[in-house]
Amino acid sequence: MRIRKAGLNLQPERDFEVVNPESDPRYREIWSEYYRIMARRGVTPTIAQAEIRRNPTLIGAMLLRRGEADAPITGPSGQYTEQLKPIADVIRPVVERAPVSRRSRC
Secondary structure, three states, rough: HHHHHHOOOOOEEOOOOOOOOOOOOHHHHHHHHHHHHHHOOOOOHHHHHHHHHHOHHHHHHHHHHOOOOOOOOOOOOOEEEEEEEEHHHHOOOOOOOOOOOOOOOO
């Protein structure tokens, strides 16, 4: 497991939750809420369902929006802007909040 290789003392369920949209009981609520947020931008219910199923960054952002997560962890692959867009789509920055940021291994 990558967690052990990195030397981290983290355990699933104790330290973090792994979300599987194929079996998560919140799936319908999450895609429905995403649809409500994005409908004016042309997102249909079918697209909302597909996006929530295929995009882990979006799932994390939606759970954060709903108060069910402290922070989403996005993968090391892909461009920064591709990772940030789904987050910015569902979580509007508020002036009082800390800015959206990233950590890089440069």
